[in-house]
Amino acid sequence: MFSRSSWLHLRIPFSYFLLPVFLFSLALSPNLDPARIFWVFFIVHFLLYPASNGYNSYFDKDEESIGGLRNPPKVDHGLYVLSLLLDALAIVLGYVLVNKLFALMLFVYGLVSKAYSHPRVRLKRYPVTGWLVAGFFQGIFTFLMCYIGTNDFPLSAAFNARVIFAGLLTSLMLLGNYPMTQVYQHREDARRGDLTISRMLGIHGTFKLTGIVFLLVFICFTWYFIFFFELLYSALFVIAILPVAIYFIHWVFQVRRDARAADYDHTMRLNLVSATCLNVFFLFLLVDSHNLAQLL
Numbered sequence: 001m002f003s004r005s006s007w008l009h010l011r012i013p014f015s016y017f018l019l020p021v022f023l024f025s026l027a028l029s030p031n032l033d034p035a036r037i038f039w040v041f042f043i044v045h046f047l048l049y050p051a052s053n054g055y056n057s058y059f060d061k062d063e064e065s066i067g068g069l070r071n072p073p074k075v076d077h078g079l080y081v082l083s084l085l086l087d088a089l090a091i092v093l094g095y096v097l098v099n100k101l102f103a104l105m106l107f108v109y110g111l112v113s114k115a116y117s118h119p120r121v122r123l124k125r126y127p128v129t130g131w132l133v134a135g136f137f138q139g140i141f142t143f144l145m146c147y148i149g150t151n152d153f154p155l156s157a158a159f160n161a162r163v164i165f166a167g168l169l170t171s172l173m174l175l176g177n178y179p180m181t182q183v184y185q186h187r188e189d190a191r192r193g194d195l196t197i198s199r200m201l202g203i204h205g206t207f208k209l210t211g212i213v214f215l216l217v218f219i220c221f222t223w224y225f226i227f228f229f230e231l232l233y234s235a236l237f238v239i240a241i242l243p244v245a246i247y248f249i250h251w252v253f254q255v256r257r258d259a260r261a262a263d264y265d266h267t268m269r270l271n272l273v274s275a276t277c278l279n280v281f282f283l284f285l286l287v288d289s290h291n292l293a294q295l296l
Contacts, residue, residue, distance in 0.1 A: 002078045002079075002081075002082050003076055003078050003079075004073075005073040005074060005075060005076060005078075005079065006054065006075075006076065006078045006079040006082045007082075008069060008072075008073060009053065009054050009057040009058070009069070009072065009073070009075060009079050010050035010051075010053055010054045010082070010083075010086070011050065011053040011054075011057075011066075011067065011068035011069060012045075012046060012049075012050050013068060014049070014053060014067055014068035015044075015045040015046070015049045015050070016275055016279075017067075017271045017272075017274075017275045018045070018049060018138060018142075018275075019045065019275060019279055020170070020173070020275060020278035020279055020282055021138070021139065021142050021143050021146065021170045021174075022040075022041060022044060022045070022142075022146050023278075023279055023282035023283060023286065024143065024166060024170060024278075024282045024285075025143045025144075025146040025147040025150065025166070025167075026146070026150060026282075026286055027282050027285040027286040027289060027290075028147065028162065028163060028166055029147060029150045029151050030151065031150065031151040031152065032150075032290065033150075033152075036098065036149070036150055036152065037150055039093065039097045039098055039149075040098060040102070040146055040149040040150050043090050043093050043094050043097075043098070043106070043149075044090075044142070044145075044146060047086045047087075047089055047090035047093070048086075048087070048090045048106055048109060048110070050083075050086055051083045051084070051086035051087040051090065051110065051113075052083075052087075052109075052110070052113035053068075053083075054079050054080075054082055054083035054086070055080070055083040055084075055087075055113060055114055055117055056113070056116065056117040057072065057075055057079060058075050058079045058080045058083065058117075059117045059118060059119060059122075060117065060192065061074075061075055062188055063188065064185070064187065064188045065184065065185075065264040066185070067181055067267075067268075067271075068268075070264060087110045090106050090110070091103050091106050091107050091110070094106045094149070098149045098152075099148070099149065099152055101148055101154065101155060102145060102148055102149035105141070105144075105145040105148070105149075106145070108141075109137055109141065109142070109145070112133065112137050113137075116130065116133065116134070122194070124194050124196065125192075125193060125194045125195055126195070127195050127196055127197040127199070127200040128197065130196065130197065131175065131178060131179065131196075131197040132175075134174065134178050135171045135172075135174045135175035135178060136171055138171075138174045138178075139167065139168075139170040139171025139172070139173065139174040139175070140164075140167035140168055140170060140171045142170075143166065143167040143170045143171075144158050144163070144167055147163060147167075161228075162228050165224055165228070166224065169217070169220055169221055169224060172213065172216060172217050172220060173217050173278075175213055176209075176210050176213030176214045176216075176217055177210070177271070177274065178197070179196075179197050179198045179201070179206045179209055179210055180198075180206065180210050180267055180270060180271075181267060181271070182196045182197065182198035182199065182206070183198045183203060183206045183207075183262045183267060184262055184263045184264050184266075184267055185198075185199075186198065186199045186203070197209075203255065203259050203262045204255070204256075204259075206262075207251075207252050207255060207262075210248075211248070211252070214244075214245070214248065218238075218241060218245075221234075221237055221241075222234050222237065222238060225237055229285075229289070233285065233289075236281065236284070237281055240277045240278070240280060240281035241277060241278075241281075243273055243277055244270075244273055244274045244277055247269065247270060247273050248270060251266055251270065254266070
């Protein structure tokens with residue numbers, strides 16, 4: 001029914017890069033019901049995110065590399081329909097299988113993602129606003145959405161320091177990572193008239209911003225695990241994040257020698273290294289803090 005191009009533009013594997021937000025929320029969750037965990041995970045990563053990717057691709061009509069697609073095929077109207085269907089399916093399943101608040105938050109996320117891409121609003125063309133909106137909704141908003149859905153909690157239950165600070169840290173993490181996903185797209189964004197945060201800052205400015213935010217992420221996460229958990233988790237986080245820091249610093253020196261190194265391949269490698277290190281750490285945090293290993 002839908003073309004191969006439409007399915008490719010959903011970029012489902014790209015959801016792996018956003019998985020740390022879900023795993024962190026799960027690690028803090030007191031209620032670990034397997035069925036509820038599965039449905040929250042599936043709805044967010046296989047319906048919500050792909051729907052957002054497809055909708056964005058439909059209006060961007062990229063001709064050069066985008067996140068998860070080195071050579072994006074031409075889009076057709078089927079992609080627009082498919083993205084809306086997946087969005088609707090996410091909301092329906094969220095309402096039926098999780099809870100009403102989770103479904104409402106899915107709906108809000110979908111509206112914002114559409115406002116980010118749709119030509120009548122197109123938040124993407126506003127550098128600071130687009131950057132902050134992406135960081136907020138892909139960070140703390142999604143974190144709270146997953147936490148509420150996984151635990152079947154009302155919104156008020158999420159408003160405690162341990163959960164809110166964790167959500168804010170995910171937003172900070174996204175604010176550092178997001179400009180890097182745009183650093184190789186300056187020519188494409190200029191063609192469409194989109195002044196992204198990366199294009200506004202330039203290649204070297206993007207790396208400086210990301211470096212500053214990554215340093216803040218490192219400091220804040222270290223403090224968080226000392227304050228809300230114990231020193232061991234803080235030390236393990238430092239070890240887990242070390243490969244990301246090494247790769248990023250090495251890449252910075254490459255770009256200083258040749259700006260062409262700020263390309264698709266390096267960006268995807270940074271995303272892969274970062275997501276893998278964080279996913280492994282948050283999985284360990286989940287298993288160890290809930291003593292799940294004893295159940296095996």
